[in-house]
Amino acid sequence: xxxxxxxxxxxxxxxxxxxxxxxxxxxxxxxxxxxxxxxxxxxxxxxxxxxxxxxxxxxxxxxxxxxxxxxxxxxxxxxxxxxxxxxxxxxxxxxxxxxxxxxxxxxxxxxxxxxxxxxxxxxxxxxxxxxxxxxxxxxxxxxxxxxxxxxxxxxxxxxxxxxxxxxxxxxxxxxxxxxxxxxxxxxxxxxxxxxxxxxxxxxxxxxxxxxxxxxxxxxxxxxxxxxxxxxxxxxxxxxxxxxxxxxxxxxxxxxxxxxxxxxxxxxxxxxxxxxxxxxxxxxxxxxxxxxxxxxxxxxxxxxxxxxxxxxxxxxxxxxxxxxxxxxxxxxxxxxxxxxxxxxxxxxxxxxxxxx
Numbered sequence: 001x002x003x004x005x006x007x008x009x010x011x012x013x014x015x016x017x018x019x020x021x022x023x024x025x026x027x028x029x030x031x032x033x034x035x036x037x038x039x040x041x042x043x044x045x046x047x048x049x050x051x052x053x054x055x056x057x058x059x060x061x062x063x064x065x066x067x068x069x070x071x072x073x074x075x076x077x078x079x080x081x082x083x084x085x086x087x088x089x090x091x092x093x094x095x096x097x098x099x100x101x102x103x104x105x106x107x108x109x110x111x112x113x114x115x116x117x118x119x120x121x122x123x124x125x126x127x128x129x130x131x132x133x134x135x136x137x138x139x140x141x142x143x144x145x146x147x148x149x150x151x152x153x154x155x156x157x158x159x160x161x162x163x164x165x166x167x168x169x170x171x172x173x174x175x176x177x178x179x180x181x182x183x184x185x186x187x188x189x190x191x192x193x194x195x196x197x198x199x200x201x202x203x204x205x206x207x208x209x210x211x212x213x214x215x216x217x218x219x220x221x222x223x224x225x226x227x228x229x230x231x232x233x234x235x236x237x238x239x240x241x242x243x244x245x246x247x248x249x250x251x252x253x254x255x256x257x258x259x260x261x262x263x264x265x266x267x268x269x270x271x272x273x274x275x276x277x278x279x280x281x282x283x284x285x286x287x288x289x290x291x292x293x294x295x296x297x298x299x300x301x302x303x304x305x306x307x308x309x310x311x312x313x314x315x316x317x318x319x320x321x322x323x324x325x326x327x328x329x330x331x332x333x334x335x336x337x338x339x340x341x342x343x344x345x346x347x348x349x350x351x352x353x354x355x
Contacts, residue, residue, distance in 0.1 A: 036060060037255060038297050039265055040074035040087065043289040047071025047089065049102070050270075050284075054296055055258045057272045057283045065102040070094075075116050076209075076293040080144065083300040083311035083355065086125060088115040095127060095142060099309025100299045109142045109149045117164040117209075117293075119171070126152060126171065128161035137161050139173070139184065153188035163210035163220070163293075167195075174207030174220065181207060181220070181236075196236045203238070204230055209253045209293040221251040221264060229254050229264055246278040253293035265291035303355035304334055305348045311355045313348060321345055 036051040046067025051060040065071070065087070073091035080086045084105060085098045094110040095118065108125070109115070114137070117128040125144065130137020136156035140149040155161055159177030166172075171184040172195055179200035183191040198204040206224035213219055216234025227250040228243035242262065248271055251264040263272045263283075270284040270291055284291075300311065307317040324332035324340040334344040 035296055035298050036064070037263070038064060038077045038085075038295045039253065039270065040071075040077055040292045041286075041289045042071075042073040042075065042090075042292055043268075043286075047074045049074065049077055049087070050291075052263075052270070052283070054255075056261070057257055057263045057270065059284060062286075063102070065098055068104065070096055070104060070107075073290075074292065076118050077295050077297075078118055078120065079295075079297055080125075081120055081123065082144070084309070085297070086118060088118045088127060090114050090116055093129075095125065097144075099311075101309045103309050105308065105310050106146075108144060108146070109140070112140060112149065113138065117162055117173075119164050119166060121166050121171075126164060128164050128173065130155065130160045139164065139171075139188065151188075153184055153190065155190065158182070158190050163208055165210045165212050165218070172210060172218070174210055176206055179203075179205050179207060181210070181232075196232060196238075200224075202226065208251070211255060211294075213256060219254055219256070219262075221254045223250045223252060223266075225250075227251060229262060240275075242273065242275070242278075246273040246280050248273075248280050248282075252291065255294040255296060263294060265294060267291070300355070303351070305351035306355050307332060307334070307348070313351045313353060313355065317348055318345075321348055 035054045037054050039050045041048050048063055048067040049065035050062050051064035072089055075088045075090050077085055077087045087096045093112045093115055095108040095115055097105045097108050099105055113129045115127055115129055119126055125142040127140045136158055137160040138151050139153035139161055141152035142149045159175040161173045162176045163174040164171050169186040173182045173184050175182050179198040180194040181196040183195050204222045208221045208223045211219045218232045220230045222228050222230055226243055228241050228247050231240040233239055249266045251266045253265040255263050257263050261272045261274050268286055268289045271280055271282050273280045305313045307320045320332050321344055327340055328338055329340055332340045334347045
């Protein structure tokens, strides 16, 4: 809760369920079928990323990015805007870059204070960080050229930032201390008047993922009781909220499905529910899993000669071909004939340069 001026507050225990705007689909049907929903799993076994269908949430693979030694507690994954993926990791305090095939490429930033939410703006990544009891967190601006992160917004005395999305000339950021949705300006200052001022008791409590659903509308996962999935219009009016029993457990991440239902994640489960019948359907209940935020992702056009998946056919790919020469190494066997040979080298040289 905050003592700053109020713009909007939910004053009833519940509100009438209103119809959710239809999900806006763009591009060809063929392109849409290639899309996936990516969900990090920060369970104790091994951090990894699952891929689900954006149509009905059915599982495509539980190892889009397999568990590796780097991912400890991955929270959010997004498109980097350059054909690769960026993953925040709260425990590793880092941002990692992976290829569209799920291969590790680089560590974009490290030494943060609990890397959590991430979004892109003007070619830079903005990452929420902190969560140190009462001290306040930070939002870092991270260039993707390997230069050191810089503090974009210092939240000392304000709270801890979690979910973040571009908003106007700046950002809209969830505050896990006072439960508000804060407006952050283009220079990093936090507006004293929040977008949404929550009492944290009967309304939005502990906002996690924030999703821009178009036309100025937002959906937000509220993790703590009364947990639920909240829908806001551009004026911060809560036009719909879904709680128990349709939202079975505390949601961390959420996303609209093409079939009109709403998918959400929490603990060991990934579920979806109908906004018409309010029926909840369990998709995954994986012992040891800890599912986080949900991102819709359109994979880039395939570039077969790009062996390591960094969207550039270069000396790194050539080195992989040469080191696997004469073997059956599938990662270097570009034409898939079972042997790394001159045929693969010819394909690589013929496609040299950026994809």
